[in-house]
Amino acid sequence: MTEFRFEDQTDASRYALYLGDDLVSVLDYRDDGRSVSMTRAFTVPSFRGHGYAGEIVERAVSLLEQSGDRQIVPMCWYVADWFAAHPERAGILQQRV
Numbered sequence: 001m002t003e004f005r006f007e008d009q010t011d012a013s014r015y016a017l018y019l020g021d022d023l024v025s026v027l028d029y030r031d032d033g034r035s036v037s038m039t040r041a042f043t044v045p046s047f048r049g050h051g052y053a054g055e056i057v058e059r060a061v062s063l064l065e066q067s068g069d070r071q072i073v074p075m076c077w078y079v080a081d082w083f084a085a086h087p088e089r090a091g092i093l094q095q096r097v
Helices: 052-067 077-085 087-092
Strands: 004-009 014-019 022-031 035-043 071-074
Touching: 004 052, 014 052, 022 052, 035 052, 035 077, 052 077, 052 087, 071 077, 077 087
Parallel strands: 035 071
Antiparallel strands: 004 014, 014 022, 022 035
């Protein structure tokens, strides 16, 4: 079975999800040290329809929850929808002032 590989590619300001050697999805972000603005979720067209965008958002949110030092700003519509579908994870969202 082919395994997922998740990477935080800080030099490119993105998370990347690979299936084997194939890049299947990316999640772009801006990190100011206090919050991470998730700006764009993208799945390679030939891999769409398999839940990979949800998988990469899940892994990114889990990574940031584990570090515990930054909040998330969902700038991308997909990320906002993901949080709407997972209200139990909303504790990491940056509150509007």
